[in-house]
Amino acid sequence: MAKPGFFSPLLLLLLFAIFRATLSTNSPDIVSDQTALLAFKSHISHDPHNLLATNWSSSASVCNLIGVTCGSRHHRVTALNLSSMDLTGTIPSQLGDLSFLASLDIRHNSFHGSLPTELTSLHRLKYLNFGNNSFSGEIPSWFGYFTTLQSLYLYDNNFTGVIPSTFGNLSKLETLSMHNNNLQGKISSVIGNLTSAVEINLTYNNFKGHLPSWTFDNLSKLQLLHLRENRISGTIPSSISKCKELWFLSLNKNSLEGSIPIEIGNLTMLEYLDLGYNNLNGQIPSSICNLSSLLGLSLFNNNLDGAIPECIGSSASSLVYLELGENNFHGKIPDTFAQVCTLLSFQISNNQIEGSLPRSLVNCKDLKLLDVGNNYLNDTFPAWLGNLEQLQVLILRWNRFHGQVGSPEVTVSFTRLRAVDISHNNFSGYLPVKFLKNLHAIREGYEKKDKQEYMEDVLAFGTWNYAFRLSFTTKGLETEFEKLLTIWTAIDFSNNQFCGEIPKTLGDLHSLIVLNLSHNCLIGPIPSSLGDLSELESLDLSSNQLQGRIPTEFTNLGFLEVVNLSHNDLKGPIPKGKQFDTFTNDSYIGNLGLCGLPLSKSCGNDEGTRTPARLDKDGDDDDDDGINWKFSILMGYGCGLVLGLSMGYIVFATGKPWWFIRIYERVRQRCAKR
Incomplete structure (x- = not known):
């Protein structure tokens, strides 16, 4: 039994822990954090869900506030996450007093205004997400002071101006996402200095200028480069092949020209390549056949020509999306689609493709969209496509398809088809009743009108x-x-x-x-x-x-x-x-x-x-119109008899029947044309 007047070691340890926690809770540093957060709350003008109004109070423990995370060692605020709370407000300068803050996430709100320079005090910041707000003005140059920053998200705002050159100081930055702003200027100098970059997304801005070869010299870790819908010009640098880990590359909707570099075939980890809507010319390099991991390829709307490489079909064992439309490709579609074909979408419209539709497409069991419109294909209706149970969109328009539509040999017969365009061809015969009866997706309406989904x-x-x-x-x-x-x-x-x-x-x-x-x-x-x-x-x-x-x-x-x-x-x-x-x-x-x-x-x-009369099979009324029709026939017989007798007399009298024969032939030919 312990002697009176002495504490056991366990009790002493417990008292010390309580004392330390109390001291931490009431320390000037934690009070500073609390003051900063309450200042943040005071700058919130709209809190529709009352998330901060009811929870953030001076009497509550800082570390228990909604969206707040504290460190286990110092009990200081290390993370603030107020994302997707529908908040409206501005950023106060006091936020810079959260000196232990490593993660700040206020995405998907309606924050606006400028960013206070006091945020530069956040020297521990690794993650910063201001995405999908209403911030405006130029991106502050002092962002370059966040030398520990690993992820920076400024997408979906109203930022203007250029990317500050100080971004080159962000040597640890792995993710840079600034899409959907109004940024401009050149981007090569910034990209080239982000040596730790893994993902760069600058889509939907107004960046312009070339991408010099040295831009990619130091980006050995880059996995995603998304520059869609800018004004980038020049050629695609061959040095992009140095980004060995690249799996996603999109340069869609720019002003790039020249040929696709052969070196692009060295990007063996590439899964998505989108070069659509540019001014690229020349042929598809055969090195593209080296991209064995490729899932999506879009070369849509360029000036590419030549034949389609045979390997495109055999690559369909991995390809999911293949878009070659609006170019100048000629020749035939390779009939080499793999036995295990994974294509969901194949678009090759608006080219100069000839020949027939390759029968090996039937191997693409999951095909949902086929668009071969506006070419010179000469074939009968591809009824065999009816065996593709997932086919939803079929476009054969503006070709030279001919013959009748439909086939009794097909078992499935387009049951999921919801959009079919076979216009501007030479199809003939009756409208295909069986084909129309099998369009169950249109008949039954698999998708409800209130379910607004896209085919993607x-x-x-x-x-x-x-x-x-x-x-x-x-x-x-x-x-x-x-x-x-x-x-x-x-x-x-x-x-x-x-x-x-x-x-x-x-x-x-x-x-x-x-x-x-x-x-x-x-x-x-x-x-x-x-x-x-x-x-x-x-x-x-x-x-x-x-x-x-x-x-x-x-x-x-x-x-x-x-x-x-x-x-x-x-x-x-x-x-x-x-x-x-x-x-x-x-x-x-x-x-x-x-x-x-x-x-x-x-x-x-x-x-x-009057109520519409009963119609016969030609659409005519059975009563008055029928009588008029019969009367007209009798009148015709009568007139014809008189005319015939008169003409016979003239022929007999003149002995010159050739003029009559010529007239007769012209009349007969006109009737035949009608």
Whole structure:
């Protein structure tokens, strides 16, 4: 038993710990931290969730405040994280008194104003994130004093001016993200000095000038370089091959010229290469076949020419996105797509590609988008693509495809297809009823209208959108979609040689938004079932030989913005009410039998009010029109008999039948053309 008047060692240790904690809590340093944080709170003008109003008080322990982290040794504030709290305010100078602060994160708020120079006292700072706020003005040169800084995020603000040259002092900086600002000037000097840089993202600014070869001499650790949408000119330096660890390179939407350097094939760890929207020329270097880890390749919208390397197809065992559209490529698409093909998207539109569609594409079981529009492909309809269960977008427009659409041999047959454009080809025959019946994605509407998602996959870095820069004719205009919503559906069979009547089954495609059957040889009535296309926004049936009346059911199409029924043989009154009160004359010109607003031709009282008569298979009325039709035939027989007897007498009398034969031949030829 311990003697009275003496403390045990354990008790002494406990008392010392309590004394030390009390001393730390009430020390001038921790009081300074508390004062700095309360000053920060006083500069918050809007705290919609009351996160600071109820928690940050002078009576509370500093280390228990929301968003505050203290060190275990000194009990000083080492981290402040107020991200995504919807706060509005400014940064007070007192924040610089948090002398132990190593991490400051206030991203995704509405902080604004200038940054106080007192922040230079934060000499322990390693992580600084001011992203997605409303800061403005030039980036302070004193940022160069943060020599211990490893991560700097200033993206999505309103910063202007140039990157301070003092950034070259940030020798430990690994991540620099300043995209979505209004920065300008040259960036080569800054990039070249960031020897520890792993990720650099300067997209969506106004940087200009060249990237000299020495820019990449010291960036051996660089893994991500994102310079999309600036004004960078000149050529791509071959020295970029020194960045051996680079896995993401995007120079999209700049003013680069010259050829793609052969040395780019040395970047064997490269997974995403985006050089789209530049002025690059020459051929694709064969060294690109060395990029065995490549998942995404975009050379979209350049001046590249030559043939597509054979290895592109065999590389599809790793490629997910392949975008070669809007160049000058010629020759054929290599028929070398790997047996284990991982392609999700293949775009090669607006080139000079010839030949047929390679059958090895059927190996790409996960293909969701295929765009080969605006080329010189000469082939029958690729019904075998119907075996690709994931295919959602198919664009064959402006080629030389021919023959009928559909095939009884395909088992799956486009069940997920939601956008198909085969316009401006030489397809013929009847509209493919079986093909239309199999479009379950449009029929059933897999995606709900309130689910506004884009056709894209979320990858390791942000999103690489596989359904963008697609052109469709919609609402009477050629429209380019930067991104395509999953709920967007379209069928464009225009400018072909389809004949016969419009199938009633089209009315079952309830999610359809765009329907274009114009410039074909379609006959018969417009099916009233098209009035069931409740989501339809654009309808074009112009330049056909359609007959009968415009179905009154069309007034049920509440989302219809554009309708074009011009240059047909339609007749009767134009439906009234709802959307039809907004359409102009252009929607109906070339139909001499139509009447009613907006046309100047008025309908008779009985014609405008009577219920549409039952139509026969050619779209004509069975009652009065039938009698008139029969009467016209009898009159024709009578006139023909008289004319024939007269002409026979003349031929017999003159003995010169050749002029008659020539007239007859001309008339016969005209009839044949009609």
